[in-house]
Amino acid sequence: MDSSDASRRSGFAPRLLEFADELRHEGMHVGTSELLDAFAALEHVPWTSEEDFRSALAATLAKSQEDRRVFDILFERYFFRAVEREAVERGLAEHGAIEDGYQGDQNMLDLDSLRNQIRNAVRAGSDGEMRDLARLAIAAFGREGAGSGVIGVDVQRIRRTLGLKGQSEQDMAARPDPDAVPRERLRQFERHLRRELERDMIERTQALPPARPLREFDRALPTNPTQDLAQVHRVVMQLKRRLATQGHEMRGRRRGRVVDVRRTMRASLETGGVPLHLRYRPRRPRRPELFVLCDVSTSVTSASVFFLSVLHALHDSFRKLRSFVFVERISEVSEVFERERSFKAVSRAIATDSGVADVSGYTDYGRVWLEFYEQVIDDLDPRSTVIVLGDARTNGREPHAKAFGAIAERSNRMFWMNPEPKLYWNYGDSVMAAYEPYCDGVFECWTTKQLEGFVNALTDQRATR
């Protein structure tokens, strides 16, 4: 490492610290040791390659996939802003340069050739060339009508004027369109456009737009229905794991322990080979048996989709799991889940076949407990955990809290997850209060995050009865 590198780093260190500070503001854990690692790593990668630079920082600072996402967003933003701020502070302006440069050869450069040039550059995927051409394009088309003031709109307008069309790689291979360019590359070009427009705006206003904290929206992993389901799958995996490893009380621990010969002998050496202290095999946590009851009535339709995905995911993760759905009657759906894999098919099967709403279509919790008690009571044992998902709205019917209590009595633990915010509990026909005393825990549950909270509470919970 020569001296110029060293001097550059002395200017760079504060920048990196600032960047780390921004990461911390977004909730990432960046400690001093991470920062030291980052500096150490940067000694080994070339400064000139942005990709390597970024990967090296990411490997040392961002230690999970979620963190990596936040890191990427902030990296873009921070280093772009850092350069711009420097420029504003030193009064550098490229503003004129673009226009002068462009006006200089305006006569030679007609728009069609610019279009072609850009298309070729995008196809070739040369980063530097794309950047230069993006600036040229902004100079040529960007100020028609002085722009809309909204950068996203301007980017799309310029793209349209240039006649650029994206096509996915598969389509390209199948049906090549002479005018189209690879979609990924087009995005890259749009990013350049966006940056150059932002730069332009900063130069005009001589100030940086305020840095906003990331919204939940930006931070969340990309979502579509199947991915939402994947997220639920993940949370449930965790639920299963924690159930399996923790939360098993010391109940009956002294009974029936098995002597671990190996460790007893090992311990006996401290006493000259005489086994004075017996060592026992650690008790393996037993497999949890889950009974899940899920409300699918209209008062919770919006939540029931979520419920179902939870059920669905649970089914994949537990070996011993019986699931039931209910409206005014109860119906076991364990089989449906064994048979069907697709989410849609399951919903359909439950809606049509389970026959839970054959009388009035209103939830009748009281009756549900009685039926559940009758059907399942013999299978409940002190190993069972019962989880109820429902809003506890009985439509004015008898809640039969006693029957519910009897079920709780027979099982090890009883949890209630309510899809309504806590504020609404016990208002109107909600009889949450009647059931709450029998439960080991009651939880709000209308987002994945709360589901995760439930998982945590489940493991901390010690059975109180």
Next chain:
Amino acid sequence: MAAELQSVDQVKARLAEVGYLADEPAALVSYLAAQLGKPVLVEGPAGVGKTELAKALSRATERRLIRLQCYEGLDEAKALYEWNYRKQLLRIQSEARDTGWETVKEDIFGEEFLLERPLLTAIATEEPVVLLIDEIDKTDQEFEAMLLELLSDFQISIPELGVIEAKSHPIVVLTSNNSRELTEALKRRCLYLWLDYPDAERELEIVRLHAPDLPDSVARRLVEVVHMVRNLDLKKPPSIAESIDWARALLLLGAEDIDQSVLEHTMSIIIKHRTDLDMVAERVGVKLTDGLIGRQSA
């Protein structure tokens, strides 16, 4: 040894020589791991080549690979070291009566009675090694805590013997399937690498590398199908190893093309669940007959 790996490109080239096509971040992080002497934590879905990366590193650096497979209930006696109590007992019993207690006591806690388990072996050997701690997420947090001393200082404290320091500096690779959140303390000591399924281009290269005789059009089609299958919500999406297996099987069968019947006969190589089989046959098989994919080869 670390001097062997001199640049990111060299790491990449070396790994390719031993049959592992690393992408840019993987090569960079491996390079940094060797340079900085830090453990690497590799996370990602099952079957993207996390374990394979460690094996390839060991081949590329010509170091021995020591593997510790983690499971629930793994404890220090199986991971770090253990006293060979049988031998110790024999030693005590074979003792002539007049030997003093002091000598025996000194004796039975010597290195002679120490059984080395993978972690101790990894740092006690003269030759530097590659240490793979596989599926660290399967163990409990206590075990993680036990690893911390080893990972940050490359030493192990044995109460009866004192601290054993590393004679050589191993490259440590930890893999995790992300089935639980690892502790901050562990993550802080590691470089982080997220491996994902490769994009079509890279997977095609991988398939070509491992089944060079497979016709190009078939290989391309195979990668397309595998990618389509991975996009479905399956219980177990096909791994890279399975696409290689599939490629080899197709080569054996002398398949000229992948159409619906070929897929149905051979898809049990990449799909391992009955319900998944149905779903793939339904969603992907149909597209193959319609010629919706792979049209360019026609």
